[in-house]
Amino acid sequence: MSAPLHEAHPAGSGRRLPDTQQGMRRRNLSRVMHTVRAEGPLSRAAVASRIGLTRAAVSTLVDELIRTGLLEELGPERPGRVGRPGSALAVSGHGPAGIGAEVGVDHLAACAVDLRGDVRARAVRHGTNRGRPPGPVIRELTALVRQVVAEAEREGLWPAGLAVAVPGLVARDARTVVRAPNLDWHDTDLGALLPAELPLTVDNEANFGGLAELWLGEATARDFLHVSAEIGIGAALLVDGHLLRGTRGFAGELGHVPVRxxxxxxxxxxRGCLEQYAGEEAVLRAAGLEPGGDRVGVLAERAAQGDEEVRRALRDAGTALGIALTGAVNLLDPETVVLGGALSGLAPWLLPSLEDELARRTAGPACAVAVSRLGPQGPLLGAAHSVVRAVLDDPSSVAGRS
Amino acid sequence: MSAPLHEAHPAGSGRRLPDTQQGMRRRNLSRVMHTVRAEGPLSRAAVASRIGLTRAAVSTLVDELIRTGLLEELGPERPGRVGRPGSALAVSGHGPAGIGAEVGVDHLAACAVDLRGDVRARAVRHGTNRGRPPGPVIRELTALVRQVVAEAEREGLWPAGLAVAVPGLVARDARTVVRAPNLDWHDTDLGALLPAELPLTVDNEANFGGLAELWLGEATARDFLHVSAEIGIGAALLVDGHLLRGTRGFAGELGHVPVRxxxxxxxxxxRGCLEQYAGEEAVLRAAGLEPGGDRVGVLAERAAQGDEEVRRALRDAGTALGIALTGAVNLLDPETVVLGGALSGLAPWLLPSLEDELARRTAGPACAVAVSRLGPQGPLLGAAHSVVRAVLDDPSSVAGRS
Incomplete structure (x- = not known):
């Protein structure tokens, strides 16, 4: 596995390894990991009964997963006897970690997530990246990545891969930023700029945001349209738990759906794309505010205080979102629309006009709208978790490492 | 198999039967059928080498397929000795037939297609169905269905199932028309109105049109957005050869994407839905023509003669299609947009403005636009072929019949 491209295919939902013994072993390793992660701590016997394999077969798999550092044994009785049948198994907090990184229009961030899903290290740097060439930006991002890797290593983790969220179109090679208009980057091979020692996946921030919602969100839906509204507006369509990427990987450009x-x-x-009405800068302009600082926080504060200019700006943004989402819902018929990203913090003032447009215009029955709990953290968490999912889906991919 | 629901999953593209001997046998029967259909006539030995099974295994499968009437032996030497190893195999022209039917806003149609894909019977009745209750309309459709079934039976075929294309939203039960605004039908269970003796699938006309393009079209693309423009405008999104149906089966409502x-x-x-600008009636109105008769033919004739009013109407319709399709392409990133349905006959006058909008507005690289060769025949052919595909994908489903 050169890169955790399989974040779009959660375990058990459609991946097919060749039906060889090797493929079967890999699949079973993954089943053990997912079972322990979902229901652990569990004894070997409990794992065996849940996945329908013999105790002996499960013990062999578990021993390998412990050796690789993916599982660990709990239970302090008789410590040191690795593989003792009676002790409970848990996903290791000291094994591989997923490293996520994010190039935002006005910030950079990195984090490390362990196999349990806990964020173990995090680093952020604020400041605009608009118009800066990729080289210096990625050098700064690399410094943040090295910082969280070092921190994770101090806690006994090791980086299994790096996934980078960017605000732009990413080619199917999962390295090249074809076009990031809000950064003014074109055809930029991030693979050449990022540390070569880690398996790399670059993807659109909206895709990682949508996957984060699938993996970490409160909703149980597997068919939803996730809207990531920041300075740019992107979307991710999840169909039965799979990300719809489009032929060239460019699906989800909700921000450029024509509204007027x-x-x-x-x-x-x-002309008249959604971003011109509901992007962060358009909303600030309409509300009479200058860009810069914690803009969403300021908008929320003023709206809460009853500032009519701000409220009208947010109402109009909600209307534009509703018009664009009507088109999307009519075309795609998702179970739910999930509003994520920075603007999710403004949901109380966006939602009424958004839902009104959607209900009035949608050809079929109205579609429910939910607000993401992850908000602006979605893309970064989705990136890190995509690496973790890839390890859980194919534990043998990291077998040689530890 | 109660209904050929599997038209969305062409053989080899993702269906998974249980890995039992029974499942394996069914899968191998299907592989034999698809191989002979794609490359036949073929000898048993040629089939065996193409699908990687032994001669003996293939002979057993072929004997069953001949017994069921799905395959036949060519080669007049020593006729009557069914199963003779040396003779060439071909898909039968006397076995099961797929019966397709279509409820159009201003016509009804039915046809029978054999396993080779040849149309063997066809019946049409012109006249508006707008505002007519479902009962009388479906009684007339049933008469057409019985007519093509009788004609097919006279040619030695037997109906394997009935698939009905309707201009509206169809529930996931593949029987209930939830909403067909141009007919004014709501929550109509067609299963209760159609002949009970045939396995039934009801689907949106745009879905069948898109599948027809996948199965019968000239393009080899498996990722495309198929636009069915008639009085209503629908679309079907094919992703890697699979139809994206949406959570409730309502995906593809391109006609109700807001344009203005x-x-x-x-x-x-x-308000301002695409149908208000590019639906057949809107175009006729803009061109100063009355509805009724071969309206698309009249439009094409006048446009070809240089009638500026008609040309302007078509140009404006193309612009509206381009705006709505920009949204769709930005969201879905298909490889191609295929213009089908009645308006495909007007492509020379629609395409320039349509392609212009699309190229100017699409966030990613421009998307190619093609014109369907099937035109208004797409939905009916798609319906009939969906039954045929279901038989080819699971020949054992009709084993007991013959």
């Missing part, structure tokens, strides 16, 4: 075809010009070349 | 959010009211409850 004769509206203001958009850097994408179109 | 403050535009004219639409029967769906919205």
């Amino acid at each position: 075809p004769d509206g203001p010009e958009c850097p994408c070349g179109g | 959010p403050d535009g004219p009211e639409c029967p769906c409850g919205g």
